Amino acid sequence: xxxxxxxxxxxxxxxxxxxxxxxxVISLSATTKGxxxxxxxxxxxxxxxxxxxxxxxxxxxxxxxxxxxYDSPTLASQIGRASQPVGAMFSIIVAILFLGMxxxxxxxxxxxxxxxxxxxxxxxxxxxxxxxxxxxxVPLLTLLRRVxxxxxxxxxxxxxxxxxxxxxxxxxxxxxxxxxxDKKRIVSIGFSEIEEMRALTFAEAQAFQTYxxxxxxxxAMQQTKGMYDYLKGTIPRPTVLDLVxxxxxxxxxxxxxxxxxxxxxxxxxxxxxxxxxxxxxxxxVSA
Numbered sequence: 001x002x003x004x005x006x007x008x009x010x011x012x013x014x015x016x017x018x019x020x021x022x023x024x025v026i027s028l029s030a031t032t033k034g035x036x037x038x039x040x041x042x043x044x045x046x047x048x049x050x051x052x053x054x055x056x057x058x059x060x061x062x063x064x065x066x067x068x069x070y071d072s073p074t075l076a077s078q079i080g081r082a083s084q085p086v087g088a089m090f091s092i093i094v095a096i097l098f099l100g101m102x103x104x105x106x107x108x109x110x111x112x113x114x115x116x117x118x119x120x121x122x123x124x125x126x127x128x129x130x131x132x133x134x135x136x137x138v139p140l141l142t143l144l145r146r147v148x149x150x151x152x153x154x155x156x157x158x159x160x161x162x163x164x165x166x167x168x169x170x171x172x173x174x175x176x177x178x179x180x181x182d183k184k185r186i187v188s189i190g191f192s193e194i195e196e197m198r199a200l201t202f203a204e205a206q207a208f209q210t211y212x213x214x215x216x217x218x219x220a221m222q223q224t225k226g227m228y229d230y231l232k233g234t235i236p237r238p239t240v241l242d243l244v245x246x247x248x249x250x251x252x253x254x255x256x257x258x259x260x261x262x263x264x265x266x267x268x269x270x271x272x273x274x275x276x277x278x279x280x281x282x283x284x285v286s287a
Contacts, residue, residue: 005063022105059201067204068204159174168189169189169272194276195255199249199251209242244263247263250264
C-alpha cells in the first residue's frame with residue numbers, strides 16, 4: 001500500500017524532470033526563438049510542479065501501514081487491495097520509460113553541443129532560472145513552510161472540530177445552513193459505539209480510501225442518504241461520512257452503525273485517542 005503510493009508520486013516527479021529536460025533540449029539550438037518571458041515562466045512552473053510532487057512523495061514515504069489497514073470482507077476493499085500490485089507495477093514501468101526518455105534527452109543535448117551550433121538565449125534563460133532557484137532553494141522553502149503553516153492554521157479554523165464530553169465526543173461538522181449561518185451541526189458519539197479509532201495524515205487517508213476501502217459505492221450511497229436525512233432532521237447523525245481535507249488530521253471512527261473518515265482542524269488529537277484508549281481499557285477490565 002505504501003509502495004504503491006510512493007511509486008505513483010515518484011512517477012510524477014520523473015515526469016516533471018523529463019519534461020523540463022525536453023524543453024531545455026528543444027531550446028538548446030541557437031535558432032530557437034520566442035519570448036524570453038515564456039522561457040522564464042516555463043521553468044518556474046515546472047519547479048513548482050516538481051517541488052509539490054516531491055513533497056507529496058515525502059508524505060507517502062511517511063505512511064504507516066498499520067494505520068491504513070481495514071479489515072473488511074467487502075468486494076470494494078478486495079478490489080482496492082488487488083489494485084495495489086497492479087498500480088505498483090504500472091508505476092515501475094512508467095518510471096523506467098521516463099528514465100529512458102531522460103537518457104535520450106541527455107544524449108541529444110550532448111550531440112547538439114558537439115555539433116557546435118551555439119547556445120540559444122532561451123536555453124540560457126532557463127538554465128539561469130534553475131541555477132538561481134538552486135541557490136535560494138533552502139531558505140525559500142523554509143520561508144514558504146512558515147507561510148504555509150500560518151495559512152494552514154487559518155484554513156483549519158473552518159474544518160470540523162470535536163469536544164470530549166464524558167464517555168464520548170461531540171463533533172461540530174462545521175456545516176453552515178443558508179439563512180441560518182449561526183446554526184451548528186453537532187453530532188454526539190459515545191465511545192461505546194466506536195469499535196476502532198485512528199488518526200491519519202492526509203497521505204494515509206488517501207491511501208486508506210484508495211487501497212483499503214476501495215470503490216465502495218454502497219458507502220457512498222449511505223453517505224448521501226444519511227446526510228440528506230440528517231439535514232432534514234429525521235436522524236440524529238449521518239451513519240457514514242467521508243470528508244477528507246489536506247489540512248489537519250483525519251479521524252477514522254468505525255462502529256456497527258458508524259463509518260466516519262473526517263478531517264478535523266487539529267494537528268494533534270492525542271487527547272481524544274488517549275480518552276478513547278482509557279475508556280476501552282476500563283471497560284475491558286470491568287467486563
